[in-house]
Amino acid sequence: MVIAAATASGKTEAAFLPICSVLVSSDAPASGVRALYISPLKALINDQFRRLDELCEDLDIPVHRWHGDVAASAKARVVSRPDGVLLTTPESLEALFVLRGPEVARILGGLGWIVIDEMHSFMGTERGAQLRSLMHRVELALGRRVPRIGLSATLGDMDAAAEFLRPGAGAEVAVIVSGDDPGEAKLQLRGYLDGTDAEEETDSSSHAIAEHLYTVLRGKDNLVFVNRRSDVERYSDTLRTLSEQRQVPVEFWPHHGNLAKDVREFVEQRLKEGAPTTAVCTSTLEMGIDIGSVHSVAQLSSPPTVAALRQRLGRSGRRGEPSIMRVYVSEPVVEPSTPPTDQLRAELVQTIAMIDLLGDRWYEPPNTGLLHLSTLVQQVLSIIAQDQGATPTRLWRDLCGTGPFQHVDKDLFGTLLRDLGGNDLIRQESDGLLLLGGLGERIVDHYSFYAAFATAEEYRLVAGSRTLGTLPILRPVLPDSLLIFAGRRWRVLSVDARTKLIELTESRGGRAPLFAGLAAEISDEVRQRMVELYTSPVVPHYLDTAAQQLLAEGRETFRRLRLADTPALSWGNDTVLFPWIGDRALDTLGVLLTQAGLTTWRDGLALTISNCGPARLRAVISTLLADREINASDLAATVPDTIIEKYDGYLGDRLRTLAYASGHLDLPGALAALRRIVDQLPEHDTNPIDGTPLPEPGYAVLDLETTGLSPTHDRIVEIAVVLMDRHGAVTGEWNSLINPERSPGASHVHGLTRTQLRDAPTLRRVITEFTKLLNGRILVGHNVAFDLSFLAAEFARLERPLPLLTTVCTMRLDQRLNARGRRSLADCCTAADIPLNQRQHSALGDARLTANLFRHFFDHSSGFDSIP
Structure with missing residues (x-):
């Protein structure tokens, strides 16, 4: 049975009141745990324990907790006298099988129901695959089928939910969906301009947001949701500082999964007691942990998913009051160099799209195509540990044949076992019995084994x-x-x-630390709703004045770029492609284009294709669509890193690429987008203003002067670029001294003094202008690897991505074309009869010499296209 109803609507009681009625009316003696409750969070278990304990106290039904924070003595009582209701997590249930395998049938002997809370959080995940396997193993241990009940507030696809709950028999699952109106909601979306100052490293928008939060939230109980734990710390610190500066009690406290249990419980207790408290949190307070009634909820930046937005909104508005949510979105200041994706105000429009879809009661469907091979590895090891050995036939039957991994046939399963054997995770006795190998024993013996997901050190x-x-x-x-x-x-x-x-x-100072984590996947439906919003004249009533202005700017950009008529636009020598598809299909599209020989990278909701016009892109797409042999597995094989899940590293190439393809590629979605796009692209690249043919990209001849030879420790003091077209003609020059913000170092080499560099701009000030010069051009340098190493180090210091560059090295050309070992620019120029009187031992002088040397190679070859 699936029970779907809003947060705090009584789903737990709907499940357990009938269970308790049956338990009370039964005269059968206790023969093990009678009901098993499985939750994604230990904190939620603790809350439900208090609720169920109160419910069952007068019914003489014992209620037990079993997770990592529960004392060993309490667990021992369950083992010795199992009865009543047991609340646990998938990881603790896994540990029960591994550590007490022979006793599972006795401990759970009276089991009549399995209840899964917050079921949506498991669906389409490795943890969900583990849970389904564990439920099946419980039934195998008991030798009978046990009824299952799934509870959730944010299920979008009820058929998928039923199939998740009972794999292979979803049609037999009863689905109960509450028809109650979710109630009144008060919503405001506030827009801000991100006034980040690169020199001062300050962010005016975050301070403005913090000021507003401080003003409207003080004196009440609230939740402020952010998507990153580092932002939890940053905003908590800013709000605490504001309170201390104004000499008022601190009401703002952080709450996230890396904080110690007592730190989190301190915040939860304040909320329960009703003391004015605002918790700045991640998803840790998104689910149904009992923290009492909060006055309002805030969301900083676009919510990760529509389902998360519903969960978060549902945390306020209890006791008949309306739900209150404020959403804060910051967009960058638009300059001439701002990429089109930022000009579209995409985060704001994405947030509005999610709010629209929430109003339609739509939630993201789970990814049901996953093979879950990493979790299958874990379950193989777990069963072998549980029974101290297992045959291949039994493992396939229990996990795949009748179990939840039914998409894995015998051939694939045999390959998986051979991969595990080759990595010493398992070994086979002469009679065919599989045992843990040396590495397998060490893996299973470590506490981290019980989780299906990887955790950082x-x-x-x-x-x-x-x-x-x-x-x-x-x-x-x-x-x-x-x-x-x-x-x-x-x-x-x-x-x-x-x-x-x-x-x-x-201390008085500090910076928020970095935490691991991946952004949520944006769905096709959200991107398609965004297009509708860009082309609609309707302005949502919940936008403040600034958000209305940002929406108007995004719509004007969408109109100006003619994105309703064309999916691609020229940006310098690149093409920016807007397929308006979800992240998985968009990433797949990027892999397809990269495999076809294009330099492609993801830029938010778009793809940028380097050194490629829309017409060439059309030709490449046409070729791709004509290829009838393309498949997701072959495509995944071209991805450099397919180790994503916890045990992927123990799979061979075949299974790893299959697992990656099933979980991270959407080939049908990508191909459908290409079929829709191809006829909208032009057959010839032309200037959109006068219709003349666009010039081909040329060359940027670069030279640097530096304080020394180490990119790690030394800095750039001068940059020069000579621009050349595809035919070798010089079309322009650019040169700048650079203040290295330290000693000039080797002045005897570059001739620059501290005085000359003191008033020069820092690299941060000229980096945008310099990057534009490289845009779409092939980089030429003498010993270009040296220049690239310094550029990479400097770009990394500025936390900017180094442009993807095709390079030509004149030193290597000389060695290849002349079969000589010359290295210096002067020696190469002398051998080519290029006069050195232009050389002033400056970046510009050397860049001019390098350009002349490059032109010399052109004159003595069949053109630039033949130069390696």
């Missing part, structure tokens, strides 16, 4: 005797560095790599 953060939480180490953390954590500012006292411990002390 984390350090424990301690201040004095108190543990604040954990931090994944994505960048080095050094003593005396400053960070913001648990809503406070800290200085790092020490870092112990052996014990994974970071000691902190309070």
Whole structure:
């Protein structure tokens, strides 16, 4: 049975009141746990434990918790006298099988129901595949079928939900959907301009948002949802600082999964007690944890999904009051160099699209095409550990033949077992029995085995005797560095790599740390609704004045770029493609075009194809559509990194590419988009203003002067670029001194002094202008690898992506064409009879010499196209 109803509508009671009635009326003696409740969150289990314990207290029905924070003594009581209701997580149920396999049938012997809460959070995930396997293994252990009940507030596809709950028999599942009106909701979408100052590293929009949050939320209970844990820390710190500056009690507190249990529970308790409290949180407070009634909810930036938006909105508006949500969206200031995707105000329009779809009661459907091979690996190891060995026939029958992995046939399963054997995860005895291999034993013996998903290596953060939480180490953390954590500012006292411990002390400064995490996948429906919004004249009534202006700007850009008529536009020498499809199909489209020889990268909701006009793109797409042999697995084989899920690294190439194709590619969606796009593209590339043919991209001849030879430690002090067309004619020059913000270093080489560089612009100030010069051009340099290494280091310091460049090295050309070992520019020019009187040992002088040398190679070959 599936029960779908709004948050706080009584789904738990709807499931457990009938269960309790049956348990009370039964005269059968206790013979094991009678009802199993499975939740995605330990905190939700703790809440439901209190609710069910109250419900069952006078019924003489025991209620037990079983998860990682429960004392061993409490678990021992369940093992010795199993009865009543057991609340657990998939990971703890996995541990029960691995550690107490022979006792599972006794412990769960009286099981009459399995209840899955927040079922939507499991669907289409590796954790969901693990849960389905565990439910099937419970039934195998008991030798009978156990009724299942799924609860959720945000199910969009009821057929998919029924099939998830009972694989292969979804048609037999009863579905109960509440027809109640979700009630009144008050909504405001506020728009902001992102006034980030590159020199000052300040963000005026985030401060303006924090000021508004402080003003409207103080004195009440609220939830502020953000999509990244680093933003939780950043906004919590800003709001705390505002409170302290104004000498009022702090009401703003952080809440996310990396904070210690007592830190999170402190915030939850404040909310329950009704003390004015605003929790700045991620999805940790999105689900049905009992925190009492909150006055309002805020969402900073576009919500990750429509389902998440519904969950978050549903956290307010209890006790007959309307739900209140404020959404804050910041868009960049538009300049002439701003990419088209940013000019479209895409985040604002995406947010409006999600709100529209929420009004239609539409939610994202799960990805049901996944093979879940990583989780199948885990389940193979788990069953072998559970029974101290298993035959291949039994494993395939229990997991694939009658189990939830029915899409894996015997051939694929045999390949998987051979891959595991080749990696020492399993080994086979002479009688055919499969046992754990050496590596398999070490994997299963580690506590992290019970989770189907991978977790990053984390350090424990301690201040004095108190543990604040954990931090994944994505960048080095050094003593005396400053960070913001648990809503406070800290200085790092020490870092112990052996014990994974970071000691902190309070500080006045700090920056929010980085946390691991992936952005949610945007669906086809959201992108298609965005197109409708761009072409509609209707202005939603819930937009504030600034958001209305941003929407008008986005619509004007959409009209000006004629995106209703064409999916592609020229941007310099590149083409920006707008297919208006979901992320999975869009990524697949990028892989297709890359495989076809185009340099392609993702830019939000669009693809940018480098050095390619719309007409050439049409020709490439036409060729792709004519290829009848293309398939998702072959396409996945061209992706550089297909290790995504926890155990993918133990799969061979065949299975890994199959797993990647099933989970991360949407070939039918991508091909359908190409068929729709191809006839809208021009057959010839022309200037949109006067209709003349567009010029082919040319060359940018580059030279740098630096403080030294190490890209890691040294800096650029001068840049020069000579522009050439495809026929070798010089079309322009650009040159700039660069303030390295340190000693000029090797002045005896480049001739530049501290005084000359003091008033020069920093690289940050000229980086946009410099990048434009490279746009669409082939980069030429003498020992160009040296120049690229410095550019890569400097771009990384500025946290900007280095443009994807095709390069030609005149030093390598000389070695190839003349079979000589000359290296210096002067020697190469002398051998080519190029006078050196232009050379002033400056970047511009050397760039001019390099351009002349390059032209020399052109004159002595059959044209630039033949130059390697």
